[in-house]
Amino acid sequence: MSGAGLESAKKGWHATLALQFRHTPEKTVLASARHTGPLTVQRPFYPEEDTCHLYLLHPPGGIVGGDELDINVTLEPNSHALITMPGASKFYRSHGPQARLSQRFDLAENAILEWLPQDTIFFPAARAQLHTVFHLHERSQLLAWELFCLGRPVMGEAFGQGEISSRLEVWKSGMPLLMERLHLADGSLSAVAEQPWVGNLVFYPATENMLEGVRELLTPLNFYAGATLTDDLLTVRFLSHDNLICQRAMREIWQYLRPQLLNKSPVLPRIWQT
Template sequence: MSGAERESEKTGWRASLALQFRHTPEKTVLASARHSGPLTVQRPFYPEGDTCHLYLLHPPGGIVGGDELDIRVTLEAESHALITMPGASKFYRSHGPQARLSQRFDLAKNTVLEWLPQDTIFFPGARATLHNVFHLQEGARLLAWDLFCLGRPVMGETFSHGEISSRLEIWKNDQPLLIERLHLTDGDLSAIAEQPWIGSLVFYPADETMLDDVREKLTPLETYAGATLTEGLLMVRFLSSDNLICQRAMREIWQTLRPQLLNKSPTFPRIWLT
């Protein structure tokens, strides 16, 4: 750990970011972006004309014990935003304090949110708490994913110690569609079959045709993959030891379902191609 990281762990970053998207006759605009601490965004891009593509920037060097990050995203009626990041998020090892990341997304009527972050890497010894909450109103559509990497598998480094608590909530009209929790501690990865990569994707609203299409795309992941459809919420989960297979599967699923959910062809964010 660098000197800057050790110093940050003593005090911890307190960072927040609040984004508000608004529909106009021409396109969705970023109407407001308020931040404090090392959280910010790049200027919006419009590779599709009306959809707002936005890149969220996490703190330089990653997240360490004692950091507390709070992100709030609000989509006003009829708006459409695609949010991603230039690179992976990193949770470094901690000598005691927890790092906390809280993210809330409020989708008003007839909005579209595509939440497509890059990988999240947990270094051995990291102590991290993550809480993601999506609140959808009538007519809102959601395409979202997360890909967790435990340790640094390419270096033969496992998540041998540390603690990760992750909670995901999805609500529709103030009624829960999904509430699930993952807790890993003390190097015990039996709950995830000792696999270093954990992927999850959610799509709403979905149907049986989409479920069948997704299951076909999961074939390369073999045993550790599955998809369920409950009350219109399509949930995809998988485990793997190969990040390239994970990333390929996730992007292929998104490419397949985006036209069906949004009636729009898949347009990759520019940052994915660099």
């Protein structure tokens, strides 16, 4: 069924997912996973023995106007989770109602989160509100990214007549480190230089040496990329017309920083290689 057909068949559903990770002497375990609606996870696996790799499953038919999704992830002290997805998230066109996605991550002392979702695709005329917030302990570690696709550029479909409101926040010990907002309305992409791909990456805690190394890796994105370091939070922003350039740059940055931040070699999630 098409996205419009799905929307007309229902007024929208409210899906929730709450995950809690716990450190044990052997490994990090998924101590609790509660969900309602079509938000769930696959069984965890351990390609690195101690680190919990987990695949989050978004609704298979995509997200339509009126749908509401709430994701809450808690990492207890010393736990380490890497979370990704088997495929892209899709926000379909809407004839009026707005879709909403809220994601909150709470990291305790010495907890490590790698939040590495696949891209989020906004179909032409989609109406969506997204809010992602990370609450860090001073001694926790974060490697996270988001990649938005506006329209379907591979098929020649520009993002038109839609509206997207997105907020990305990072807090440490109750104090804000980053408050990033993006608002696109009436199908206008002037705020993103008419580029259909928008990426953000955040890493904590980072150093000046890491900043310089990341800037070198951004060279393929030319003038549409930059990196800053504020209060040990490394933030990378970029725009592009090519998803392959985006994905390659993001993975190279993650592979470059993971050994320095975590003292662990990069182990690519298996799903990325299929």
